[in-house]
Amino acid sequence: MFRILTIFLLLCLGVLTACQQDAATKPLVVSTIKPVQALVYAVAGGKDSPLEVTQLLPDGASPHHYALKPSDMRMLENAKVVFRIGSGLETFLDKPLANLSAQQRVITLADATGIQHLHARAEHKHDDHSEDLHLWLNPDNAIVMSRAIAAALGEADPAHKADYLANAEQLIQNISATDAQIHQQLAPLSGKPYLSFHDAWQHFDTHYGLNFAGAVTLDVSRLPGARHVQDIRHIIEEKQAICLFREPQFAPAMVKTLVEGSNIQLGELDPLGMSLPLDKNTYITLLKTAADSFQQCLH
DSSP: OHHHHHHHHHHHHHHHHHHHHHHHHSOEEEESSHHHHHHHHHHHTGGGOSSEEEESSOTTOOTTTOOOOHHHHHHHHHOSEEEESOTTTSGGGHHHHHTSOTTSEEEEGGGSTTOOOOBOOGGGOSSTTOBOOOGGGSHHHHHHHHHHHHHHHHHHOGGGHHHHHHHHHHHHHHHHHHHHHHHHHHGGGTTOEEEESSOOOHHHHHHHTOEEEEEOOOOTTSOOOHHHHHHHHHHHHHHTOSEEEEOTTSOHHHHHHHHTTSOOEEEEOOTTOTTSOOSTTHHHHHHHHHHHHHHHHHO
């Protein structure tokens, strides 16, 4: 009996060791933000992927102001491939990525052939060449990104190249079907103006023909003063907007204070999909959630 138990334990140990070795040898692929992670995760094969797909920025962190921790640097140094949108969005990564080894690949998705680029709207331009890098909010750009991701993963892991290409084509079919549904859903709302606190939705509202009336500035870290409240209320009246969208970082109570006495509806949009669980449909869910928010607030 003791001998049988010993053999059983040795077999279990062997299986456990093999699993640990397999996990340790999976090539590491790093994505910067949730929308990129969503596309990479789906193309890589989800939870059954032969790759270890990891998101660099935690949900809720701003890609504009993030500070890398030592653990983040180690992750980047161990990555076989790093996917990001572009320098204008994840600017904090410029120097760290420049110091990676020649064997590591950095894929800047904004540079993929076929991406539809838009200049930042007037009130959010830093200079005459500022670009709106919320590229993923146009489904056509997400399709281009998916193909670029499949190509990069295939080069990094040639043994599974066919799988990545097949996964990308399935994802693209899903994106295209969702895009067609959203076009129908939002078409009746094209003439209804909306305002936002953060002009992140140009790629989405341009693609679907929605009427962006303007952005109002608001510091999320402090309550607005009386003069600022008055200015924002004036913008709301002047633009005759039907809806004002906030993002999750803005407290609902603060926003309600700004719109008291007006007829404007309040909605919420999250361009990063921070609260969405990660699965093969996360990007699709991000699009549908945004479309539903626009419909509910503008209807």
